[in-house]
Amino acid sequence: MRARMATAMALTGLSLMMASAAMAQGVASPPGTPAAAPDSRAYLAQPLTTEIFLADPSAHVFDGRIYVYGSHDIEAPAADDQPGKGYAMRDYRVLSMRIDGGDVRVHPVAFAVEDVPWADRQLWAPDAARINGRYQVYFPAKDHEGVFRIGVAVGDRPEGPFRPEAEPIAGAFSIDPGVFVDQDGAAYLYAGGIHGGQLQRWATGVYDPAAGNTDLNRPDDPALAPRVARLTPDGLALAEPVREVLIVDEAGKPLKGGDLDRRFFEAAWVHHYGGLYYLSYSTGETHNIAYATSTSPYGPFTWRGVILKPVEGWTTHHSVVEVEGRWKLFYHDTQGTNRNTLRSAKWTDLVHEADGTIRTIDPFVAAAP
Ligand code: FUB
Numbered sequence: 001m002r003a004r005m006a007t008a009m010a011l012t013g014l015s016l017m018m019a020s021a022a023m024a025q026g027v028a029s030p031p032g033t034p035a036a037a038p039d040s041r042a043y044l045a046q047p048l049t050t051e052i053f054l055a056d057p058s059a060h061v062f063d064g065r066i067y068v069y070g071s072h073d074i075e076a077p078a079a080d081d082q083p084g085k086g087y088a089m090r091d092y093r094v095l096s097m098r099i100d101g102g103d104v105r106v107h108p109v110a111f112a113v114e115d116v117p118w119a120d121r122q123l124w125a126p127d128a129a130r131i132n133g134r135y136q137v138y139f140p141a142k143d144h145e146g147v148f149r150i151g152v153a154v155g156d157r158p159e160g161p162f163r164p165e166a167e168p169i170a171g172a173f174s175i176d177p178g179v180f181v182d183q184d185g186a187a188y189l190y191a192g193g194i195h196g197g198q199l200q201r202w203a204t205g206v207y208d209p210a211a212g213n214t215d216l217n218r219p220d221d222p223a224l225a226p227r228v229a230r231l232t233p234d235g236l237a238l239a240e241p242v243r244e245v246l247i248v249d250e251a252g253k254p255l256k257g258g259d260l261d262r263r264f265f266e267a268a269w270v271h272h273y274g275g276l277y278y279l280s281y282s283t284g285e286t287h288n289i290a291y292a293t294s295t296s297p298y299g300p301f302t303w304r305g306v307i308l309k310p311v312e313g314w315t316t317h318h319s320v321v322e323v324e325g326r327w328k329l330f331y332h333d334t335q336g337t338n339r340n341t342l343r344s345a346k347w348t349d350l351v352h353e354a355d356g357t358i359r360t361i362d363p364f365v366a367a368a369p
Contacts, residue, residue: 038312041364043335047344050336051106052093055343056125056267056317057330058178061099062135062158066323068095068330069128069137073342082146083213084196086341089123092137094159095345099324110160111153113141117166119151120144125267125317128158129179129187131235137162138169138177138189140197147207148198150177150191152236171229171238173207174199176317179231180270180277180297187235188297190245192226193266195284199224219258223247226268226281228298245279246300247292255303260286262303267317270297273327273352280307282316289318289331291358304357307350311363314340320350327352329361 037043048054053073060067069092076088091112097104113119119141126139137153137160150172153162169189175197178190192199194215201211203224215224227242247255247264255263265284270277279301280291287310292301308318313334321328329350332343351359 037335037364037367040367042367043312043333043346044361044363044365045346045348047335047346048097048101049095049104049106049344053337053342054093054095054106054345055315055332056176057332057345057347058125058127058269058319059321059323059328059330059347060128060130060158061321061323062130064099064324065158066097066099066101066321067128067158068097068345069126070095070332070345071123071125071343076341084122087122087124087196088341090121092123092126092139092160092162096159101347105159107159108161110137110155111162111164116141116151116153116164118143118149118168119164120146122148124148125176127178127319129181129235130158131181131187131231132233134235135160135162136179136235138179140175140177140191143168147173148175149173150175150189154236165236169237171242172227173202173242174227176266176268178267178269178319179235180272182272182297187231188228188270189231189238190226190228190268190270190279191242192224192264192268194224195265197266199226202227215257217257219256221257222254223257223259223263225254226264226279243298245298247279248300248302250302252300252302260284261288262290269319271320271322273322274356276356277301278320278358280318280320282318287311287314287316289316293356306360307358308361309363313343315343331363333363 054070056071058069072093092110094107124140128137135155149168151168153164155162175193181187225244229238229242232239267282276293288306289308292303294301311333318331327350
């Protein structure tokens with residue numbers, strides 16, 4: 001908790017991230033400049049690369065190599081006229097590395113906002129999947145009316161380049177797409193994020209800007225939930241209307257909007273382990289990566305606990321991936337920058353316990369004496 005105090009004190013939600021760049025203390029170190037962890041602690045892991053800033057890491061293993069798809073963070077002018085405006089990413093870069101973490105490569109621009117006819121700005125957290133032998137990147141961006149939509153871009157190689165489709169995916173909206181390919185080959189698109197991610201504006205199924213920049217402001221009602229839909233076999237469209245992914249407590253009751261320690265904020269990710277589907281996500285202003293389990297990819301998912309305690313920086317976003325029999329957590333923090341919008345991707349081991357829970361990870365360790 002103390003780790004992000006410098007920035008979190010002034011922030012209450014992604015809706016205020018437009019202010020974050022302006023208020024952030026300190027100057028970004030150029031990539032390559034290491035930094036000490038706060039409070040005499042040490043970071044659990046180091047950035048995968050210091051060549052660029054890469055956030056929201058979605059990792060996949062393709063043909064024996066790890067590929068990390070993430071947001072390419074850049075220095076952007078701060079502004080406070082729009083939630084999240086400081087997160088002004090303009091292109092995607094893919095990182096790849098050997099299974100053991102060696103031979104890290106940052107590949108050339110995979111595609112840029114100029115390549116996407118429908119998109120205007122803010123290429124936020126992407127994911128990728130291999131479907132029918134092609135590599136497809138799913139990504140959110142604001143359209144020319146300022147509405148977050150989700151697009152797909154297709155390539156022949158895992159590192160790109162990718163050709164964006166001319167239109168966003170019909171029926172998909174908000175941010176943070178995550179694609180889960182089940183054992184039977186069916187692919188599911190999860191998405192959503194409240195506050196700057198605009199999910200609250202889709203509560204009725206129709207976009208309503210009057211719903212504002214936070215949530216529904218109904219703390220005793222069920223929380224806003226991520227959306228899911230099965231994809232068509234080519235992965236380019238939804239095969240069905242999106243539905244809500246319900247997250248419930250131990251008694252089967254939906255988590256409430258005011259349950260800030262447990263309710264969904266953004267960054268939905270699904271993996272399958274030991275016969276269960278695991279949905280993990282950021283809790284936003286409480287800065288945890290939480291998880292819930294289900295026997296169906298559609299849910300309902302029952303809240304189980306915390307995978308990752310708060311990292312340095314306001315946002316937290318992750319992926320959970322099996323790498324040749326060992327499970328890994330990919331995540332990000334603001335090591336070396338003290339800027340919420342300049343983040344670096346990291347990885348560490350993740351342990352599934354025998355009872356189906358996941359061992360909680362602390363992104364800090366005690367510093368050596
Ligand atoms: O990187 C921009 C946004 O910040 C992502 O879409 C969210 O998940 C948060 O990490």
